[in-house]
Amino acid sequence: MNKLYDTHCHIDFKVFNNDRGPVVKNASEAGVERFMVPGVSAEQWPRLQQHVEQFPSWRFALGLHPWFIKQHNRHQLSELEQALSNQHKRLRAVGEIGLDATCDNADLQRELFIEQLKLAKQFRLPAIIHHRKTLETTHPLVKQYGPESGVIHAFSGSYEQAMKFVDCGYKLGVGGVITYPRAQKTRQAIAKVPLSALVLETDSPDMPICGHQGERNEPARVAKVLEALADLREMSKDSLSEVLWKNSCELFNDAPPASNGHVSG
Numbered sequence: 001m002n003k004l005y006d007t008h009c010h011i012d013f014k015v016f017n018n019d020r021g022p023v024v025k026n027a028s029e030a031g032v033e034r035f036m037v038p039g040v041s042a043e044q045w046p047r048l049q050q051h052v053e054q055f056p057s058w059r060f061a062l063g064l065h066p067w068f069i070k071q072h073n074r075h076q077l078s079e080l081e082q083a084l085s086n087q088h089k090r091l092r093a094v095g096e097i098g099l100d101a102t103c104d105n106a107d108l109q110r111e112l113f114i115e116q117l118k119l120a121k122q123f124r125l126p127a128i129i130h131h132r133k134t135l136e137t138t139h140p141l142v143k144q145y146g147p148e149s150g151v152i153h154a155f156s157g158s159y160e161q162a163m164k165f166v167d168c169g170y171k172l173g174v175g176g177v178i179t180y181p182r183a184q185k186t187r188q189a190i191a192k193v194p195l196s197a198l199v200l201e202t203d204s205p206d207m208p209i210c211g212h213q214g215e216r217n218e219p220a221r222v223a224k225v226l227e228a229l230a231d232l233r234e235m236s237k238d239s240l241s242e243v244l245w246k247n248s249c250e251l252f253n254d255a256p257p258a259s260n261g262h263v264s265g
């Protein structure tokens with residue numbers, strides 16, 4: 001079985017309240033050994049941390065997500081700074097942060113994004129970056145204010161757009177998008193970028209894979225994303241998953257591979 005890391009899932013959300021344990025167990029039976037669960041709002045952070053205490057396989061991030069812009073305010077930036085300085089050992093990133101052109105309040109979005117990028121840099125943590133019709137405006141901000149590493153969550157865009165972020169040291173989150181044949185531009189980009197820039201994710205409960213539209217997405221399906229990516233990159237699932245596991249651990253400063261460089265399992 002391939003050892004997998006779901007680098008982006010919201011399994012702390014209420015929609016998993018009735019079966020969170022079984023969902024995590026299902027995923028681990030599919031090979032998913034680690035989960036990165038990003039923060040979305042100051043209100044959610046304490047609840048997220050409670051869940052983290054129950055599941056040793058979870059890593060987490062704290063951030064103010066643009067979808068919840070109406071709940072955010074500038075004071076929460078100091079709360080974030082305080083939380084980051086507590087240095088919980090499984091707090092591994094600042095996120096989920098970013099710009100979303102389909103949400104209101106573009107000025108506040110931009111201000112919060114910049115300030116959170118600066119905090120990530122200050123605490124030497126990677127940033128988990130959300131984008132929607134904003135890749136072009138996101139890049140210069142990441143370059144100017146962002147930390148040395150991070151991930152463009154649910155990357156969708158061209159090869160040229162991908163490489164701008166890869167050249168900044170950022171990774172690209174590969175999820176259900178590549179399972180849709182119509183996503184040609186993104187599929188072509190993902191097929192071509194350096195393998196060292198890729199990590200897998202599901203974005204559960206969102207972004208169902210092809211054939212499961214309308215269903216709640218789950219981290220177990222990251223195994224299906226691996227399959228699609230192996231096809232796209234013309235690689236075996238075994239060698240691909242080994243590289244992706246290493247990329248993910250590197251991204252979130254997680255247990256390094258064994259000293260002989262070989263990832264077992």
Ligand SMILES: [Zn+2]
Pocket residue numbers: 008010038096153203
């Ligand atoms: Zn997300």
